[in-house]
Amino acid sequence: MSYLFLFLAIISEVIGTILLKMTNGFSVFMPAVGTVIFYALSFYLMSISLKTIEVGIAYAIWSAVGMSLIAILGIVFFNETISWLKFVSVGLIILGVIGLCFVEAKV
Numbered sequence: 457m458s459y460l461f462l463f464l465a466i467i468s469e470v471i472g473t474i475l476l477k478m479t480n481g482f483s484v485f486m487p488a489v490g491t492v493i494f495y496a497l498s499f500y501l502m503s504i505s506l507k508t509i510e511v512g513i514a515y516a517i518w519s520a521v522g523m524s525l526i527a528i529l530g531i532v533f534f535n536e537t538i539s540w541l542k543f544v545s546v547g548l549i550i551l552g553v554i555g556l557c558f559v560e561a562k563v
Contacts, residue, residue, distance in 0.1 A: 458508040465501035466518055468494045470525045477534065513556055520553040 472494030478487035505514055524546055530536035 458505045461501045462505040462509060462514055462517060465498045465505060466521050466525070468498035468501060469518070469522045470529070472498060473522070473526050474529060474533075477530075516553045516556050520549050524550060 472491050475487040475490040475494060478484060479491055482488045482491075502514065502518060527536075527542070527546055531538050
């Protein structure tokens with residue numbers, strides 16, 4: 457159940473970040489309000505997941521999956537650049553998180 461809360465925290469953080477992009481420096485009211493709400497929701501859901509998931513593991517998953525989704529959404533919706541170095545770098549971060557999860561499983 458904790459991983460469900462972690463997944464929901466990631467989705468909330470991604471939505472908050474997309475809205476953050478749309479705030480234009482917090483000058484557009486509705487996306488700014490949405491950003492605050494979704495970030496607050498993300499931290500709340502993350503705190504619930506931390507009841508049973510180690511903080512290092514949870515934060516690694518939260519940040520890596522969130523960053524990967526934001527990178528993809530930035531490319532698709534905001535015409536951000538993609539390069540082989542960006543692609544490889546994101547892949548290495550994901551591999552690092554997978555490695556951490558294997559360490560957790562063996563301890």
